[in-house]
Amino acid sequence: MPPRKKLRELLARPGLTIMPGAYDALSARLIEAEGYEALVAGGYAGIGSMLAQADMGQSNVRDYADHYARICNAVQIPVYADADTGFGGVHNIREMVRAFEAAGVAGLFIGDQTFPNRCGYLPGKQIVPVEQMLARIKAALDARRDPDLLIAARTDACGVEGLDAAIERCQLFMEAGADMAMPMGIDAIDDIKRVLREVKSPHMANISQAAGPKHRSLAELEAAGVSAVIFPSATLFAAAQAVRHVLRALKRDNGLANVGDDLLPLDDYYALVGLKDLMAREERYDQEAATLRRGRAAAE
Numbered sequence: 001m002p003p004r005k006k007l008r009e010l011l012a013r014p015g016l017t018i019m020p021g022a023y024d025a026l027s028a029r030l031i032e033a034e035g036y037e038a039l040v041a042g043g044y045a046g047i048g049s050m051l052a053q054a055d056m057g058q059s060n061v062r063d064y065a066d067h068y069a070r071i072c073n074a075v076q077i078p079v080y081a082d083a084d085t086g087f088g089g090v091h092n093i094r095e096m097v098r099a100f101e102a103a104g105v106a107g108l109f110i111g112d113q114t115f116p117n118r119c120g121y122l123p124g125k126q127i128v129p130v131e132q133m134l135a136r137i138k139a140a141l142d143a144r145r146d147p148d149l150l151i152a153a154r155t156d157a158c159g160v161e162g163l164d165a166a167i168e169r170c171q172l173f174m175e176a177g178a179d180m181a182m183p184m185g186i187d188a189i190d191d192i193k194r195v196l197r198e199v200k201s202p203h204m205a206n207i208s209q210a211a212g213p214k215h216r217s218l219a220e221l222e223a224a225g226v227s228a229v230i231f232p233s234a235t236l237f238a239a240a241q242a243v244r245h246v247l248r249a250l251k252r253d254n255g256l257a258n259v260g261d262d263l264l265p266l267d268d269y270y271a272l273v274g275l276k277d278l279m280a281r282e283e284r285y286d287q288e289a290a291t292l293r294r295g296r297a298a299a300e
């Protein structure tokens with residue numbers, strides 16, 4: 001099944017779909033190899049991996065499109081991508097949708113913060129008037145070429161104006177034609193249940209390291225009727241911690257003898273990155289070239 005149709009199926013089926021976050025192509029490949037059916041590529045992890053900076057909206061649409069293209073090219077499962085605020089006005093949003101669609105994303109979400117966007121869990125965020133966000137949604141819907149590309153509308157209104165405002169915005173987003181509404185910062189189970197009652201949309205919960213400790217079990221989310229849960233930054237934090245651990249051991253022990261178990265075995269790495277297939281492809285091309293050359297020589 002094509003990834004875009006697959007993402008829509010995952011959100012529509014009963015039960016909870018778990019979507020870890022990829023910060024680059026290799027982490028995406030690991031997610032797929034572990035059997036997950038879809039992944040999210042968020043701006044928080046993207047900025048961390050591309051620039052080693054906190055997510056304050058300092059990247060641009062072309063950097064993100066290239067970043068997402070590498071992730072999509074590494075896997076067959078659906079990639080759900082962060083589009084920040086669309087990177088400008090409605091004309092910028094049109095270009096963003098076309099670029100992300102060409103990159104291969106299965107879905108994307110646009111937020112209602114002011115430009116530039118910042119991580120929704122950081123202080124200082126502001127949201128645009130709802131009419132401006134509705135224009136963003138309309139521009140995104142008009143720009144997509146593939147009707148299966150999922151376009152979601154995110155609001156950070158809960159942290160600025162409260163839960164009632166977030167729900168009202170989500171209702172308007174769905175009326176405007178968005179495929180899904182994403183109210184961010186709504187973490188309590190009772191609040192999630194209210195959103196599910198009042199907003200006719202699949203609900204995607206967000207468990208981000210940026211939010212600090214949030215003790216919501218997956219069983220609770222599934223029982224509430226949540227369609228999917230994303231862990232957008234878990235792999236980024238895991239990778240940073242693992243690299244730091246090995247580097248500190250290397251300096252402390254003057255070698256890697258004490259961290260051998262923390263390193264991916266060489267054969268596992270080569271299997272992950274497809275070395276056998278790459279070498280077989282080289283050999284096939286060499287053989288085909290040699291056959292062609294012998295044929296030409298025999299004809300002469």
